[in-house]
Amino acid sequence: MTVELEGKKINYAHAGTGPCIVFLHGFLENLTIWDDFVAELVDDHKVIQVDLPGHGKTELFGSVHSMTLMASAVHTVLRHEGVQECVIVGHSMGGYVALEFCKTFGHMVKGLCLFNSSALPDTPEKKAERTQVAKILKRGYNHFVEEAIPHLFTAKNQEKLKDLIAELVREAKEIPVEGAIAATLGMRDRADSVAFLKTVKFPVLFVIGRQDPIIPFDKYKEQIFVNELINVYVSAHSGHMGFIEDRDGTFDSVKNFIDYAYE
Numbered sequence: 261m262t263v264e265l266e267g268k269k270i271n272y273a274h275a276g277t278g279p280c281i282v283f284l285h286g287f288l289e290n291l292t293i294w295d296d297f298v299a300e301l302v303d304d305h306k307v308i309q310v311d312l313p314g315h316g317k318t319e320l321f322g323s324v325h326s327m328t329l330m331a332s333a334v335h336t337v338l339r340h341e342g343v344q345e346c347v348i349v350g351h352s353m354g355g356y357v358a359l360e361f362c363k364t365f366g367h368m369v370k371g372l373c374l375f376n377s378s379a380l381p382d383t384p385e386k387k388a389e390r391t392q393v394a395k396i397l398k399r400g401y402n403h404f405v406e407e408a409i410p411h412l413f414t415a416k417n418q419e420k421l422k423d424l425i426a427e428l429v430r431e432a433k434e435i436p437v438e439g440a441i442a443a444t445l446g447m448r449d450r451a452d453s454v455a456f457l458k459t460v461k462f463p464v465l466f467v468i469g470r471q472d473p474i475i476p477f478d479k480y481k482e483q484i485f486v487n488e489l490i491n492v493y494v495s496a497h498s499g500h501m502g503f504i505e506d507r508d509g510t511f512d513s514v515k516n517f518i519d520y521a522y523e
């Protein structure tokens with residue numbers, strides 16, 4: 261399905277009926293990353309998966325895709341689908357987008373799941389690194405993707421999941437380099453959302469990879485205790501890709517959270 265925002269096409273998938281769940285993918289991913297979870301939820305939920313701007317089959321909007329712009333794209337889809345309320349689940353960059361969505365459209369949110377994601381902004385060092393990454397992407401996109409994607413997994417899983425990782429690399433290479441750069445700069449410029457997290461009135465679930473190389477474990481202590489509505493699942497043997505590396509554990513935690521949010 262597609263819907264337009266600012267004359268650009270946003271691609272999304274929807275299926276099922278019932279309480280609505282919105283799934284947002286991370287950087288260099290597309291909406292299909294959630295297919296496995298969706299297959300088990302679709303019998304009793306309306307499930308929406310969105311290709312974020314510059315990813316999958318959603319068009320480019322500009323040279324920087326702010327998390328706010330991406331959140332507007334998500335809202336455009338939900339309005340088109342007549343969704344009044346949802347639980348929103350975002351992987352990594354998708355979580356940054358979900359946080360921005362909650363800031364503006366919080367009245368629609370029954371629950372927020374930050375899956376291998378964070379409410380903290382980039383450190384000054386990370387911001388500088390993103391600016392460099394944008395340049396590296398321009399020079400050698402395929403090489404970057406081949407290096408970066410395997411390192412999202414623990415060393416053990418890189419070996420065990422070789423074929424699947426090769427498929428993720430292949431899919432990531434289909435993303436236009438401009439989309440990857442625009443998202444990189446959007447992530448660099450994203451806001452600090454910890455103060456916002458303190459104020460939310462709906463339940464939140466952090467799904468954490470104990471060995472996540474992108475969001476180190478110690479970064480969570482600054483954010484998971486700020487609101488008593490926050491729940492946590494820690495996956496001991498996962499890196500940044502919990503839905504693959506600990507499929508059943510993370511699925512159960514997300515499913516239980518959705519049921520709880522809609523109670």
Ligand code: MLT
Pocket residue numbers: 285286287288351352353354447474
């Ligand atoms: C992602 O997986 O979406 C990104 O790696 C997140 C990030 O770089 O902060």
